[in-house]
């Protein structure tokens with residue numbers, strides 16, 4: 149098709165209605181800009197030399213004094229014009245595109261006649277140009293179709309060619325040619341369009357990495373957490389508990405952990421307690437061995453018969469075990485006693501002592517009843533419960549004040565060896581040797597004691613006890629204080645050795661964790677020897693290690709002691725020997741003891757904001773960072789948390805810490821570490837409820853950190869990079885869009 153004449157400009161009015169811009173199509177991005185109708189003509193004139201030409205109206209009516217807006221200019225068709233006509237391509241822009249060749253005044257008249265003059269401007273050429281082109285048009289149709297009204301979008305295809313002649317002036321031809329800007333042919337265009345669209349689609353339809361990784365509030369299901377929850381290799385069939393991720397946004401932290409703080413009892417061990425040995429009056433009954441249960445029954449009964457004083461000592465121990473506890477009993481259908489204990493130690497003891505002839509049968513309003521079938525007084529006995537001083541990890545002991553069936557008032561106590569030694573009436577005759585023997589076998593030890601209480605003391609003390617019980621603030625502290633008043637000068641009766649077997653697979657998990665270069669700290673409320681023994685059997689400690697012990701024997705010499713330990717740690721680590729440190733609760737207390745601030749006035753105002761450092765905190769850390777294993781024993785729940793804080797804040801660069809525990813005494817530690825892992829064990833759900841992850845066996849920790857943690861961390865890293873890329877792509881496609889559409893905002897599409 150030959151085209152006789154046309155205009156060459158693209159013009160539009162900005163929404164203000166004032167500014168007119170004409171854009172040249174000579175190469176995209178190149179533009180000539182003109183303001184005002186008058187200048188549009190010159191803009192159009194320059195455009196005439198180029199193959200594409202548009203006249204586009206702005207939206208709405210121009211307020212320009214010269215009338216309808218518009219632009220354009222008549223021009224000769226560029227020789228290439230015909231080559232660019234391609235059917236099937238559309239200009240889908242928001243501008244109406246018209247090209248006219250006409251003489252200006254006639255066109256204007258005509259457009260007004262068509263009712264379009266207000267909306268469409270016209271670019272016109274001079275008649276002589278038109279005349280010349282007319283001769284090249286062999287045939288023209290008359291057409292009075294209205295042009296696209298409204299300026300809201302022209303959907304005429306590329307190459308659309310319409311002619312108009314003005315009424316009564318057949319010689320003047322309006323010719324409308326819609327040209328889609330294109331350079332380089334259809335393949336080029338198609339490639340560009342494809343690329344642009346693909347780019348935009350990529351950018352717009354990618355899931356947003358930010359949203360995915362960082363912006364979830366904990367309850368939303370998260371893919372990473374899903375993998376953890378559904379990992380069959382972390383599912384405990386026996387207890388029917390899968391792993392659980394309670395805080396989903398910590399999943400990737402699992403892969404960066406460099407310090408693990410672990411509890412001992414119930415975390416490394418099963419928390420399935422069994423009484424194995426008892427020391428009474430210088431004699432040890434029972435043995436540790438493969439057979440389950442207490443094996444010293446026969447020997448004990450024998451000793452009872454032979455020696456009356458030993459018999460009394462044995463009865464006294466059994467009495468404490470059967471009466472001083474918080475166990476609740478129920479009878480099952482077959483009439484057998486079943487015990488529910490908050491403390492697994494107590495459960496095991498009550499169970500074992502029942503087999504030795506002191507069966508705890510239950511609690512009533514009056515007190516607790518015991519079925520005795522050993523010794524002189526047999527049958528059901530009721531002990532009136534006068535007071536209960538509950539066990540706490542800080543007190544490390546528990547006692548009951550009871551009135552025996554025979555009428556005497558007695559305080560029955562059991563607790564950790566070190567506190568019981570302090571409370572003993574005669575600390576010198578404390579059976580330390582047996583204690584050490586039990587602990588070396590990895591047994592948990594408890595010491596039994598008692599004191600006869602006079603009626604007068606009972607009356608006076610009980611008043612204080614009732615007051616403390618009803619105190620409105622810090623009741624626990626008040627109760628502990630009154631308990632301290634009565635728990636003193638105890639007669640030491642005996643020691644129990646309770647076995648708590650290691651969990652399956654703990655050794656392997658610990659070896660893996662240590663091979664990964666992760667430092668392992670075991671923090672336990674249990675005593676040093678027991679902890680050390682468990683340390684060896686879990687392979688936390690090994691005989692090739694240099695094991696250093698930090699205890700508080702003399703407060704004044706403590707600094708020198710610490711310096712000496714530091715020197716040996718340095719020497720050993722320089723020689724390539726792995727160093728392990730065992731630190732006691734007393735030593736930790738001294739290390740973390742805060743020095744009184746010099747300016748005592750400002751002490752309060754400084755308050756919690758800047759907690760002063762512990763006295764020997766830095767020195768201790770210098771030792772601790774050289775050790776790949778640290779065992780802290782006889783630590784209180786608060787100290788467990790403080791140790792985590794010291795490492796978190798003191799070690800540089802700041803490490804990611806993970807704490808794992810099962811009991812209520814681990815809760816502060818779990819909350820202090822960045823990642824808290826609870827073991828859903830036998831000590832209630834407190835630890836699990838405040839943990840970020842819950843597993844049912846220690847051995848799953850290795851998989852949680854080394855497999856899931858690593859994967860999660862890698863995924864998170866990829867998402868971050870992906871997110872950067874996505875945004876780069878988005879901006880890039882917009883940038884190309886701007887250039888290619890000549891800043892018109894018009895999208896060129898295949899149609």
Ligand SMILES: Nc1ncnc2c1ncn2[C@@H]1O[C@H](COP(=O)(O)OP(=O)(O)OP(=O)(O)O)[C@@H](O)[C@H]1O
Nearest residue numbers: 412413491539541544545546562563564672673674
């Ligand atoms: N019910 C109890 N009655 C009396 N003393 C107890 C009782 N339970 C524990 N003890 C003593 O108190 C100590 C501290 O107990 P705590 O619960 O803080 O730690 P743990 O259970 O020994 O160890 P871990 O911190 O590893 O769980 C125990 O080692 C034990 O000697």
Ligand SMILES: [Mg+2]
Nearest residue numbers: 413673811813
């Ligand atoms: Mg405990």
Ligand code: NA
Nearest residue numbers: 411413414811
């Ligand atoms: Na525990």
